[in-house]
């Protein structure tokens with residue numbers, strides 16, 4: 001089977017790398033915190049490497065899922081980064097959510113080594129990663145995309161090539177712009193329902209059958225009613241993503257008024273101690289009366 005490497009065994013990367021191993025790929029992993037890589041090898045039986053470069057050596061495809069722009073740049077171009085271990089003809093696939101600007105720069109830097117780069121951010125959350133049901137939006141050259149598509153299928157429900165380098169990240173920005181306003185609207189609707197004396201669960205039961213239905217409504221209303229936010233997609237990560245969206249929009253002269261406002265609301269949630277809370281915690285902010 002094809003030798004592949006996976007860098008970054010966090011909430012998302014751990015189960016994604018697991019799907020590759022289950023499909024029979026010869027997987028070598030690297031994780032900054034070694035104990036997680038040891039745990040992963042114990043569970044899935046792959047190998048672990050001491051550095052990203054060592055993990056990438058001999059791999060024809062290297063998959064990455066780390067945090068932000070700085071993290072991604074260091075695991076690729078840093079002294080012990082994957083670029084130092086890769087051979088011409090190999091492909092790097094990045095599943096982190098980062099800026100399109102960095103994706104284009106990394107694609108250029110790797111092209112000088114004869115290595116292709118596909119930006120491939122994901123949507124579907126921890127649940128999607130665990131169930132192998134992620135939506136993946138990609139940017140890069142069509143021939144490299146066609147080589148990695150069947151491998152990504154190990155953990156994807158849908159993958160689409162959107163255009164050249166950076167197009168996957170631009171598409172992920174659209175996803176986050178749509179989600180930001182939508183979660184605030186859901187929180188406001190539920191807050192209003194409770195204040196109006198309605199049974200919030202019964203409200204959701206009926207309106208989720210109509211035009212207001214959304215993934216957030218279906219998957220998050222129960223935990224929102226219960227005031228449970230210690231799960232899901234962290235507010236810190238959402239603010240990282242919205243900063244990327246707002247900077248890209250600023251450069252292009254695009255107005256995103258609701259996205260900019262909701263970003264400040266997430267700043268309020270962080271100040272309430274909710275940095276790792278799920279993004280649906282906008283309801284907790286309204287309940288606190290912080291409007």
Ligand code: NAP
Nearest residue numbers: 008009010011012013032033066067071096097125126233
């Ligand atoms: P996470 O649980 O915090 O995991 C981050 C992973 O990256 C960890 O393995 C971490 O290593 C590694 N890492 C971070 N900085 C690093 C660095 N400088 N050098 C080496 N390794 C580094 O994050 P996650 O939830 O899996 O998210 C990963 C990416 O996917 C982010 O870009 C996020 O925005 C995106 N994403 C997340 C979700 C979600 O629902 N969680 C959904 C869609 C997209 P350590 O173990 O040593 O910390």
